[in-house]
Amino acid sequence: MHAEGAGPVAIAIHGGAGVIDRAHMTPAREASCRAGLSAALDAGFSILARGGSSLDAVTAAVRLLEDDPQFNAGFGAVLSHDSSAELDAAIMDGSGPRAGSVAGIRHVKNPIELARLVMEQSPHVMLIGDGAEEFALERGVVLVPNSYFVTERRLRELHSAIAGADVESDPGPGMDVGVIVGQASGHDSGTVGAVALDRNGNVAAATSTGGMTNKRRGRVGDSPIIGAGTYANNETCAVSATGSGEYFIRSVVAHDIHALVQYKHLSLEAAVHEVIQLKLGRLGGEGGVIAVDCAGNIVMDFNSQGMFRGARDSRGRREVAIY
Amino acid sequence: MHAEGAGPVAIAIHGGAGVIDRAHMTPAREASCRAGLSAALDAGFSILARGGSSLDAVTAAVRLLEDDPQFNAGFGAVLSHDSSAELDAAIMDGSGPRAGSVAGIRHVKNPIELARLVMEQSPHVMLIGDGAEEFALERGVVLVPNSYFVTERRLRELHSAIAGADVESDPGPGMDVGVIVGQASGHDSGTVGAVALDRNGNVAAATSTGGMTNKRRGRVGDSPIIGAGTYANNETCAVSATGSGEYFIRSVVAHDIHALVQYKHLSLEAAVHEVIQLKLGRLGGEGGVIAVDCAGNIVMDFNSQGMFRGARDSRGRREVAIY
Numbered sequence: 189m190h191a192e193g194a195g196p197v198a199i200a201i202h203g204g205a206g207v208i209d210r211a212h213m214t215p216a217r218e219a220s221c222r223a224g225l226s227a228a229l230d231a232g233f234s235i236l237a238r239g240g241s242s243l244d245a246v247t248a249a250v251r252l253l254e255d256d257p258q259f260n261a262g263f264g265a266v267l268s269h270d271s272s273a274e275l276d277a278a279i280m281d282g283s284g285p286r287a288g289s290v291a292g293i294r295h296v297k298n299p300i301e302l303a304r305l306v307m308e309q310s311p312h313v314m315l316i317g318d319g320a321e322e323f324a325l326e327r328g329v330v331l332v333p334n335s336y337f338v339t340e341r342r343l344r345e346l347h348s349a350i351a352g353a354d355v356e357s358d359p360g361p362g363m364d365v366g367v368i369v370g371q372a373s374g375h376d377s378g379t380v381g382a383v384a385l386d387r388n389g390n391v392a393a394a395t396s397t398g399g400m401t402n403k404r405r406g407r408v409g410d411s412p413i414i415g416a417g418t419y420a421n422n423e424t425c426a427v428s429a430t431g432s433g434e435y436f437i438r439s440v441v442a443h444d445i446h447a448l449v450q451y452k453h454l455s456l457e458a459a460v461h462e463v464i465q466l467k468l469g470r471l472g473g474e475g476g477v478i479a480v481d482c483a484g485n486i487v488m489d490f491n492s493q494g495m496f497r498g499a500r501d502s503r504g505r506r507e508v509a510i511y
Numbered sequence: 512m513h514a515e516g517a518g519p520v521a522i523a524i525h526g527g528a529g530v531i532d533r534a535h536m537t538p539a540r541e542a543s544c545r546a547g548l549s550a551a552l553d554a555g556f557s558i559l560a561r562g563g564s565s566l567d568a569v570t571a572a573v574r575l576l577e578d579d580p581q582f583n584a585g586f587g588a589v590l591s592h593d594s595s596a597e598l599d600a601a602i603m604d605g606s607g608p609r610a611g612s613v614a615g616i617r618h619v620k621n622p623i624e625l626a627r628l629v630m631e632q633s634p635h636v637m638l639i640g641d642g643a644e645e646f647a648l649e650r651g652v653v654l655v656p657n658s659y660f661v662t663e664r665r666l667r668e669l670h671s672a673i674a675g676a677d678v679e680s681d682p683g684p685g686m687d688v689g690v691i692v693g694q695a696s697g698h699d700s701g702t703v704g705a706v707a708l709d710r711n712g713n714v715a716a717a718t719s720t721g722g723m724t725n726k727r728r729g730r731v732g733d734s735p736i737i738g739a740g741t742y743a744n745n746e747t748c749a750v751s752a753t754g755s756g757e758y759f760i761r762s763v764v765a766h767d768i769h770a771l772v773q774y775k776h777l778s779l780e781a782a783v784h785e786v787i788q789l790k791l792g793r794l795g796g797e798g799g800v801i802a803v804d805c806a807g808n809i810v811m812d813f814n815s816q817g818m819f820r821g822a823r824d825s826r827g828r829r830e831v832a833i834y
Contacts, residue, residue, distance in 0.1 A: 280761075287761050291731075292615075292639050312730050313760045316615050317640045319729015406642015407635050408614075415738040415763035437636045438610050440738035443763040447770035 196484035196502045197236035198385045201229050201249050203259045203496030204378015205430045205476040208510065218510065221258055221496060225508045228252040229498035232382055237502070242384035242392035242426070243281050243304075250277075250300040250394040253380035257339050259496070261380040262298055264339045265398025267346040268405055273337035273398055276412040277303040282391035282420035289412040292317040295331040296324050300396045303412070305329070313414065337398070349402040378496070379411050381428030383420070383480045391426035391480060393418050393442070399433070409433025415443035422482060424449040425456055431468075431475010431492060439468055445479060456481040460489045519807035519825045520559035521708045524551050524572050526582045526819030527701015528753045528799040531833065541833065544581055544819060548831045551575040552821035555705055560825070565707035565715035565749070566604050566627075573600075573623040573717040576703035580662050582819070584703040585621055587662045588721025590669040591728055596660035596721055599735040600626040605714035605743035605805075612735040615640040618654040619647050623719045626735070628652070636737065660721070672725040701819070702734050704751030706743070706803045714749035714803060716741050716765070722756070732756025738766035745805060747772040748779055754791075754798010754815060762791055768802060779804040783812045 203225055232249035236242065254262025265273045277299035278289035288307025291314070296302045305327050306315050315323055321331065379397040386392075395418040397411040410417035410433040417433065419442035420426035427442035436442075441463055448459035460479055468475070469491050476490020478497060486499045488509075498508040526548055555572035559565065577585025588596045600622035601612035611630025614637070619625045628650050629638050638646055644654065702720040709715075718741040720734040733740035733756040740756065742765035743749035750765035759765075764786055771782035783802055791798070792814050799813025801820060809822045811832075821831040 285761055292642075310727070311757065312727065313757045314731040314736075315727070315729045316731055317729050319615075319727055322728060404633070404635065404638070404642055405645060406638045406640050408637040408639055413637075413736060413738070414760050415736070415766060419763070434634065434636045437737050438608055440742070440763065440766040443738060443766050444770070447767070447774055451770055451774035 195387050195389050196385070197387055198480050198484040198486050198501035199229065199232045199236060199245055199249065199382065200478040200480055200486045200488055200499040201225060201232065201253065201382045201497065202428065202430050202476070202478045202488070203253060203380050205490045205492045205495035206378055206474065207492065208494040221510065222508050224253070224256040224258050225496055225498045228382070229500050229508065232384060233500045236384060236386055239387055242386040242390050245384040245386065246382040246392045246394035247279065247300060247304055249382040250380055250396050251298050254298050254300060254396055257341070259380045260378045260398045261396040263337055264342060265337050266401040267338065267342050268399070268403050269350070270405060271338070271343065271346060272334050274405065275299045275337070275396070275398055276408055277396035278412040278414060278418040279303045279307060279394040280392065280414060280418055280420040280426070281307070282422040282426055285421050287313050287414045289314040289414060290316065290320045291408045291412045292406065293320060294334050295321055296329060297332050297336065300394050302329065314412070345401050379417070379430035381430060381478060383426040383428050383478050385480050385482060385484050389482055390422055391420050391482060393420040393426035393428045395428045410436035410441065413437055415440050417442060419443050419446055421446055425479050425481040427477050427479045429475060429477045430495065432473050435468060435471055435473025436475065439463070439471065439473065441468065441477065445477065449481065456485050457487050460487045464489050464491055518710050518712050519708070520710055521803050521807040521809050521824035522552065522555045522559060522568055522572065522705065523801040523803055523809045523811055523822040524548060524555065524576065524705045524820065525751065525753050525799070525801045525811070526576055526703050528813045528815045528818035529701055529797065530815065531817040544833065545831050547576070547579040547581050548819060548821045551705070552823050552831065555707060556823045559707060559709055562710055565709040565713050568707040568709065569705040569715045569717035570602065570623060570627055572705035573703055573719050574621050577621050577623060577719050580664070582703045583701045583721045584719040586660055587665060588660050589724040590661065590665050591722070591726050592673070593728060594661070594666065594669060595657050597728065598622045598660070598719070598721055599731055600719035601735040601737060601741040602626045602630060602717040603715065603737060603741055603743040603749070604630070605745040605749055608744050610636050610737045612637040612737060613639065613643045614731045614735045615729065616643060617657050618644055619652060620655050620659065623717050625652065637735065668724050702740070702753035704753060704801060706749040706751050706801050708803050708805060708807050712805055713745055714743050714805060716743040716749040716751045718751045733759035733764065736760055738763050740765060742766050742769055744769055748802050748804040750800050750802045752798060752800045753818065755796050758791060758794055758796025759798065762786070762794065762796065764791065764800065768800065772804070779808050780810050783810045787812050787814055
């Protein structure tokens with residue numbers, strides 16, 4: 189913990205990882221993705237630069253990514269087998285730590301804001317389905333029809349996934365439906381997320397997703413699972429993950445990175461490398477994480493073909509990248 | 512990993528932790544609780560003793576505890592604010608590792624069996640709500656009406672909780688609704704669980720719960736969260752937790768115990784002590800865990816007034832205890 193307001197600030201964001209088909213990634217589409225990432229990155233950074241909290245920074249960045257139909261969260265989320273959107277999100281404040289999480293959300297425009305309401309205005313950490321939406325209504329959140337989330341592009345992806353892959357077929361050892369769908373449709377089955385460190389030494393993490401194209405109704409991935417897809421602790425770091433969620437849950441990826449830093453005293457970079465490149469890779473899991481530690485070190489690492497990502501800090505670093 | 516079939520075997524079970532009102536715990540009721548624990552313990556142990564897997568042992572033990580109305584899982588689960596039962600469960604096989612989890616279940620008699628089906632017959636780890644029950648139907652599981660789970664005793668507890676505590680009131684720092692409800696109703700707001708080591712050196716963990724009396728619809732505690740309430744890894748240990756779930760999620764309790772054993776090389780006993788007595792206690796969380804490591808050491812520890820529990824191993828240990 190730094191003296192009040194004296195520390196460095198840093199933020200990293202991701203817009204999903206996976207199979208990114210370069211044939212479909214025209215210069216125009218790549219520029220548009222980079223613009224979306226830049227907007228979220230700079231919105232979060234500007235909050236940190238003017239002394240705002242890491243919690244506000246990750247909320248703002250993820251909300252913008254949720255509203256951008258290019259990314260798989262909120263508006264433009266990938267669709268379930270029944271052509272509807274089912275959304276999951278989690279947020280964690282490294283101070284406390286405190287956490288909020290929602291899963292199976294169908295009518296809340298910005299799931300990350302509902303996760304934050306759960307953290308701040310309920311005694312609970314996780315609310316799911318209709319009960320979570322009832323809580324949203326009680327807190328004055330205006331619900332939207334599920335069709336709000338559905339875009340033409342995601343419907344096309346769903347139809348091509350249904351034609352090319354059977355969601356219920358056994359994907360065999362070392363492969364999961366997410367990877368198959370990603371390959372079949374030529375699109376990532378991503379997530380969005382942000383991690384940040386503020387001037388007061390507080391870290392925070394936020395993750396939001398529509399899950400996998402053509403997913404079974406009720407399937408929950410790692411994003412809303414505290415410790416798997418989202419984790420923050422002021423003693424070490426904040427982590428947001430994206431990738432084949434089932435592998436990330438079984439490996440408790442985000443908390444494992446924290447534990448390697450805290451108990452084995454690895455650097456954040458070494459801890460992320462061990463979990464993503466070595467352990468997850470050995471199991472066959474694909475994806476990546478963004479992470480920031482309490483000194484402001486940013487790590488963005490993935491074992492997939494690409495990860496939409498961006499990083500910016502008070503030392504002058506600013507980058508947006510895909511491959 | 513021991514040579515095929517050569518290793519020791521061990522099992523531990525719990526039937527919840529929390530405020531156990533000795534005034535309500537008559538000798539007859541205590542004997543009945545002990546008999547229920549003994550039946551589950553011995554059923555699991557007999558599977559291990561005849562060379563069965565730890566996965567089968569924890570499934571059998573938890574299924575019996577789910578069917579016993581004295582414990583808060585399956586038949587006789589505590590009731591939500593709307594007088595219905597909403598059930599969560601998770602199972603993890605330390606070999607792989609593999610995991611399955613369900614939450615918000617309303618019509619499956621034995622949620623632990625559905626969690627195991629998710630692990631063994633779907634590419635997913637976690638399914639929730641209607642989607643999970645659709646999967647159950649597809650796998651030939653016969654659904655039961657929600658009224659199957661509801662007992663007179665749990666209805667009385669719910670009414671007394673509603674009269675004594677407002678589920679939506681802010682419980683203040685260091686307290687959660689689970690604790691307040693536990694205090695108000697004089698009953699534990701528990702969980703059931705089992706951990707086991709089989710002859711082949713494989714560990715497994717299983718946890719099942721009805722959550723908290725008078726809980727908000729859609730609230731999910733730590734039981735079905737891999738890493739929080741349930742975790743198993745053949746490199747270290749298997750853990751099943753019970754207590755104030757929100758604290759256990761934020762602290763990623765089960766994976767933290769694993770990490771202390773793996774990265775700090777603590778004994779299982781020291782790791783459990785650090786997480787339950789020191790870290791969880793500092794945050795205000797109440798409850799306990801049962802754990803078994805790959806050498807057959809059993810640890811049962813709690814910082815609450817009591818924890819219904821039992822342990823048995825191939826060295827001749829057999830105990831059932833409450834306080």
